[in-house]
Amino acid sequence: MSKLQANISGIIKSSVIDGPGNRIVIFFQECNLNCMYCHNSHTIGLCNLCGTCVDTCPTNSLKIDSENKRIIHNKNSCTRCDECIKVCPENSSPFYKQMSVEDIISEILEVKDFISGITVSGGEVMLHAPFLSLLFQEIKSHSGLKHLSILIDSNGNIEQKKWDSLLPLIDGVMLDIKAYSAKTHKQITGYSNEKILKSIEYLNDKNKLKELRFVLTPNYNNDESELREIAKIMKSVSPNVGKTLIKMRNHGIRKEFSFLREASNEEMNFAKDIFGQADIDILVI
Ligand code: SF4
Ligand code: SF4
Numbered sequence: 001m002s003k004l005q006a007n008i009s010g011i012i013k014s015s016v017i018d019g020p021g022n023r024i025v026i027f028f029q030e031c032n033l034n035c036m037y038c039h040n041s042h043t044i045g046l047c048n049l050c051g052t053c054v055d056t057c058p059t060n061s062l063k064i065d066s067e068n069k070r071i072i073h074n075k076n077s078c079t080r081c082d083e084c085i086k087v088c089p090e091n092s093s094p095f096y097k098q099m100s101v102e103d104i105i106s107e108i109l110e111v112k113d114f115i116s117g118i119t120v121s122g123g124e125v126m127l128h129a130p131f132l133s134l135l136f137q138e139i140k141s142h143s144g145l146k147h148l149s150i151l152i153d154s155n156g157n158i159e160q161k162k163w164d165s166l167l168p169l170i171d172g173v174m175l176d177i178k179a180y181s182a183k184t185h186k187q188i189t190g191y192s193n194e195k196i197l198k199s200i201e202y203l204n205d206k207n208k209l210k211e212l213r214f215v216l217t218p219n220y221n222n223d224e225s226e227l228r229e230i231a232k233i234m235k236s237v238s239p240n241v242g243k244t245l246i247k248m249r250n251h252g253i254r255k256e257f258s259f260l261r262e263a264s265n266e267e268m269n270f271a272k273d274i275f276g277q278a279d280i281d282i283l284v285i
Contacts, residue, residue, distance in 0.1 A: 002101055006131040009043045009096040009123065011104075013111045019151040019174065019210075021116030024108055029096040031124040032157050034190040035178065036257040037217060037248045043123040045090035047071065053084035053094050062094050070098075101135045108145060117149035117171070126158040129166060136169035151210060156199035157191060163202060172210030173203050179221045180229035188220055197233070204237040211242040216271050218248075218263045227271050231278040243282040245271055 007029035012018075018025045031044045038044065049069060054062045061078040062071055071094035085093050108118060118139065120132060132152075139145045149171040156175045163173075177196065179185040185193035203209040214230050216222055221230070234243050247268055250260050263271075268284065275282045 002134050004131050004134060005098040005100050006128045007046070007096050008099045008104070009040075009093065011107055013107075014114065015119070018119040018121065018153065019117060019149075021149075022114060023117045023119045023151075024111055024115050025119045025121055026104060026107075027121050028123045028125045028128050029092070030127055031122055031155070032127060032191070033124065033155050033178075034091075036188055037215065037250065037253050037260055039249070039252045040123075041091045041254050042085040042088065042093040043091075043096075045088075045092040047088075047092045047094065047096075048090055050089065052087050052089060056083050056087045058083065101131070101138050104135060105138055105142070105145070108139070108148075112144055112148070115148065117151060119151045119153055119174075121153035122155075124155050124157065125152060126154050126156075126162055129158075129162045133165045133169070136166065140169055154199075156196040156203075157193075158195060158199060160195075160198055160202050163199070163206075163208075167203075167206055167208050170208065172208050173199075174211040174213070175200060175203070175209065176213045176215060177230060177233060178215060178217075180226055180233065181221075184221050184226060188217060200233065200237065204241065207238070209237055209241045211244060212237060213244040213246055215246045215248050216263050216268065218261055218267055222263065222267055222271060224274065227274045228278075231275050231280060234275065234280050234282070235278050239281070243275075243280055245275065245282050245284045247285070 009029040010027045012025040015023050015025045029043055030046055034044060049064055051064055054064055059077045059079055061074040065072050073094055136150055152170055152173045154173055154175055178188050182192055212234060247263050250262055272284055
């Protein structure tokens with residue numbers, strides 16, 4: 001098997017909210033957006049061994065291993081207080097670890113009889129496209145795993161050609177649209193939505209778009225003209241693509257974005273009505 005490794009921030013062995021059925025979910029570290037409402041901001045950056053978390057840990061459970069350029073975490077003394085994550089200046093964490101394709105296959109084999117599929121998520125998982133290609137090829141050629149469905153949970157902010165090697169190996173992609181207006185998108189995520197809009201169109205054309213989600217963020221993407229543009233995009237993809245309107249929750253977001261507020265029932269209904277007027281069957285959560 002390949003020696004290629006990827007930074008993995010976590011693995012959930014059983015999830016019913018990351019695609020259909022019961023799925024193993026593999027979370028990759030690092031993201032190429034910086035959404036204000038990110039609930040997992042410690043998965044955005046990479047650790048640069050600055051040592052801030054080591055000095056902060058109240059139980060001395062962290063140590064820098066300079067030789068191997070990593071942080072050693074003593075799980076026995078750690079109280080999971082999350083102080084290390086809160087103080088990290090890189091939006092990173094001392095907990096993610098490097099794993100090979102072989103390591104991940106072993107994790108999947110442990111639960112293969114209890115799951116219906118595999119979801120890879122992030123961070124932004126498409127930053128690891130070459131690793132994913134090897135992982136998916138291994139899954140599809142393994143007699144005990146090839147029946148499992150494979151879904152990618154992505155922000156779509158990736159060049160079109162990166163999708164090509166993966167599409168024949170997967171069942172679909174679940175993707176978020178944060179805003180239609182380029183200006184609003186930059187306010188919410190820090191980056192342009194140009195590649196995301198192209199990814200939506202491309203994946204839909206290839207019949208690989210499984211779900212399109214929109215996170216309603218009051219004072220940013222909830223005015224009527226913005227909602228009507230989002231509705232046009234939702235309408236432009238196949239009726240078979242699941243559509244979801246998500247209420248932004250401000251629990252667990254970074255302190256500097258604590259000014260964000262959740263939508264009222266009235267605001268959610270206003271958005272829902274606009275999608276309804278465009279004849280879009282949308283799930284509201
Ligand atoms: S996890 Fe963050 S705080 Fe800790 S050493 Fe790495 S960059 Fe520094
Ligand atoms: S979560 Fe664990 S390692 Fe991190 S600061 Fe708390 S005790 Fe230390």
